[in-house]
Amino acid sequence: MRDAGRLAAAIEVLTQIDERHRPVRMALKNWGEAARYAGSKDRAFVSGLVLDVLRRRRSLGWRMDDESLRAAALGALKFVWDWPLERIAEAAGEEPHGPGPLTDGERAALEHPRDLAEASPPVRGDYPDWLDDSIARAFGDARGEEGAGLSERAPVDLRVNLLKSDPERTLKALSSLLAEPVDLLPTALRMPALDPMTRSGAVETIPQFSKGWFEVQDLGSQIAAASAGEVKGKQVLDLCAGGGGKTLALASAMGNTGQIYAYDSDARRLADTIRRGDRAGVRNLQVRSPVNPEPLKGLEGKMDVVFIDAPCTGTGSWRRHPD
DSSP states (O other): OOHHHHHHHHHHHHHHHHHHOOOHHHHHHHHHHHOTTOOHHHHHHHHHHHHHHHHTHHHHHHHHTOOSHHHHHHHIIIIISOOOHHHHHHHHHOTTTSSOOOOHHHHHHHHSOOOGGGSOHHHHHTOOGGGHHHHHHHHGGGHHHHHHHTTSOOOEEEEEOTTTOOHHHHHHHTGGGTOEEOTTOTTEEEEOOOOTTSOOOOGGGSHHHHTTSEEEOOHHHHHHHHTTOOOTTOEEEETTOTTSHHHHHHHHHHTTOSEEEEEOSOHHHHTTHHHHHHHHTOOSEEEEOTTSSSTTTTOTTTOSEEEOOOSOOOHHHHHHOOO
16 A cells, blocks of 8 residues: 555544544454455554554644644644655545645645644643643643653563563563663563554564563553562462452562462453463462452451552553553
């Protein structure tokens, strides 16, 4: 596909999401099934542009002085992807596949956008007006900039599982995916957010993932687990374990000493914890399911650490799933 077809496809998918209230994944899947001719790079382009528009729709609309999805897509190409104006004009106007030539107003907005500094914090930060009071309580006058940070494409954070590997070996295994150490934690690695026009490799395809050498886990969650302190040989309860990500981080730090218990009020969220624990080489894990009567019975007064990370901030989902 040429730029023209890709741009038109992205606007089509955005329209489906907006008008039919479809989740992004479903809208992209439906487009992909209908566009059998589209290659992997075409799909990466369309997906990347759709997600960047959704992350920044308010600020793009402000800069373009036009709230339409077409204007947001054009603005994303210029202000986020850094395309030159003439390339955008060529993609829009190419017949028969482009979405239509640039109007005089669109060309003027792309050349001389409105100053985002004059916009309100929710517009600068790309979040709804009804969230402003809550975000202002947390970030004050910096809330627009904090919101803008959450509009960036998210990197992929990884945690080295010390039960199976070490940072040096894991880095070598991930060299093809450009993983790098993170200064905050010795077991944290990060794959940078890639160019949206590039189809990125999946960490799950690396053989060492199946061997349990590392887990995909946001840095914030890793920091939360590390805040539990020294846990080797201790009795530890993860009281809001969810899918078990921080449970496994604690287990890795414990080195299969002591005992770690995982509990969550939603039994469905715990369902995969045992399988993940087996892959990670955890041998000191007990899952306490709420489907059983008195699931925490017998633990009273025996825990050295009760770990609670609630409520989850959801910022990882905000960046990765802007719909």
